[in-house]
Amino acid sequence: SQTIHQWPATLVQPVGSPLSLECTVEGTSNPNLYWYRQAAGRGLQLLFYSVGIGQISSEVPQNLSASRPQDRQFILSSKKLLLSDSGFYLCAWNQRADNEQFFGPGTRLTVL
């Protein structure tokens, strides 16, 4: 069966520090991968999606970047965090032939 992992589960970082959040998927190949952010009390915002290794599409201009160095690995990064980067970050995957998305457990990021 397929599983999706995210780490860390929680993170507290100072403003201006770098960020690296990792997402990995097991039990499938060539998935579409997604990064979402959920700000406190708000809905979900799609940040990035990837349809293959090295292929990244950005939905909104921002302080973050994403990379996909391996088929089932999706990384969210920042060189210098802002206070506004605080939120709950969710990774998700699906197959091209199937429209249902499966979400990871999320990473709660607090920038102080």
Next chain:
Amino acid sequence: GDSVTQMEGPVTLSEEAFLTINCTYTATGYPSLFWYVQYPGEGLQLLLKATKADDKGSNKGFEATYRKETTSFHLEKGSVQVSDSAVYFCALIGADNNAGNMLTFGGGTRLMVKP
């Protein structure tokens, strides 16, 4: 572009009350519609879905019917439990969506059920 509008929360109900969370959408053609649930501190889980007009998705006592004429996908449950307390997201994938199969989410509705 595509959009999803949900009723704002929080919705507070007593146990065994009837639940309705409204969801309407704007999209071209016939999108696929979803309800996701997020329990406290967790990621999202698919609750139910419907992929064509008049389909009814159902799971765990929850139901939603794809209404093309009113562009709606309201979530209902006849008798809520305390364990149903969570945030509920309505979402769609547009009919003209290509390789990404990207979801467009509503803002989420927090449900609190009191014993």
